[in-house]
Amino acid sequence: MTTGNVIYSPSSPNSLVGTVQLMSDMFTDYGQPCYQNKDNSFLICINGTFQCPSGTYFQDSMCQRQKSLGSSSLSVLHGESVTDYGNATAGNDSIELNGPFAIYILLSNAFFVSDLNNARVQRYSLGSRIGQAVAGNGIAGSASTQLRVPGGGVYVDNRTQDLYIADNANQRVQRWSANATTGYTVFGSVSNGLSSILGIRFSNAIKLTVIAGNGTSGSSAGLLFSPRHIYLDTTGTSLYIPDFGNNRVQLWNMSSIGNITNASGITAACGNGAGITSNLLNGPHAVVVSSKNGAVYVSDTLNYRIQRWVVGASTETTIAGDPNVLSGSSSSLLNTPIGLAIDADETHLFVSDMGNNRLQCFLLI
Secondary structure (H helix, E strand, C coil): CCCCEEECCCCCCCCCCCEEECCHHHHCCCCCECCCCCCCCCCEEECCEEECCCCEEEECCEEEECCCCCCCCCCCCCEEECCCCCCCCCCCCCCCCCCEEEEEECCCCCEEEEEHHHCEEEEECCCCCCCEEEECCCCCCCCCCCCCCCCCCEEECCCCCCEEEEEHHHCEEEEECCCCCCCEEEEECCCCCCCCCCCCCCCCCCCCCCCCCCCCECCCCCCECCECCCEECCCCCEEEEEEHHHCEEEEEEECCCCCECCCCCEEEEECCCECCCCCCECCEEEEEECCCCCCEEEEEHHHCEEEEECCCCCCCEEEEECCCCCCCCCCCCCCCEEEEEECCCCCEEEEEEHHHCEEEEEECC
16 A cells, blocks of 8 residues: 655656655544544554554554564564553553553453553453453452552453452452452452462462462572562463562473472573673563463563563573663653563564553564
């Protein structure tokens, strides 16, 4: 599709073909509601809002063509905001977020985001920036209709569509059934509950069991120091733990009933202390793992970037954010990235860009 104005080319005075110049006023409807009677030749209408066409991303007030990265190596990607108005500003309406934290994505590519400072969990459909509050009433509290700092994690049981939320400041895990207006406490309690709940995943275990660490912080293989969002692989046998305080990712092998099969963890990424070089992390907060090739994606939170570790590699590749740890709000930069999620066919990587109050989607091509 040709867009923009055709500019006369002095080098070919007899040619009717020139160069194409895109202008920002062609894309002013980006992210705005679209209707049947409202046309835009340069954007497409997806789930009620104007979005960039496939293979492009929004940057500098225009839709830009996504660079092809190939299959053998990845370089820094440009992301597209799939929530908010594109201005990195906090808010509390159905489009805005205030401190997005954990992410969970369904097979349908609908996704859930814990909206930390709005005391709610939002549900979005990919392609629409309009979210729906599915848990919490937007007012922090401890009643069954409320959440307080729901930053530890979210998980959806695909069999029942029940939503599980780490309601951190209330020291509990809440279960919200689909279309429910109240939650039900499944673990913990407000007065005497779980301390600092920072991750939720399901296994076949039928009881609450300590499976990693022993309650004492440390840096040995059997200990953890401020672990963050956990990731259980699709087979349910490998548990990945971002060991925030030790600046590493630990792997614990699980049995089919959720018990630990090895007394110590295996370092799956880094473990050499904090730093900004390609073999170091600084405050890893979340991890997802490719079911196709075992590549480990890590939110390197305090370095403002997303790192990718290939099995057997001694260094990592920055695929989102600045390799030299520059923070920002452009499509290629991040500001305190926290949560991660990858869709079922591994074409999109979702990042909760907390400092910019947005959720970024990166096309893995």
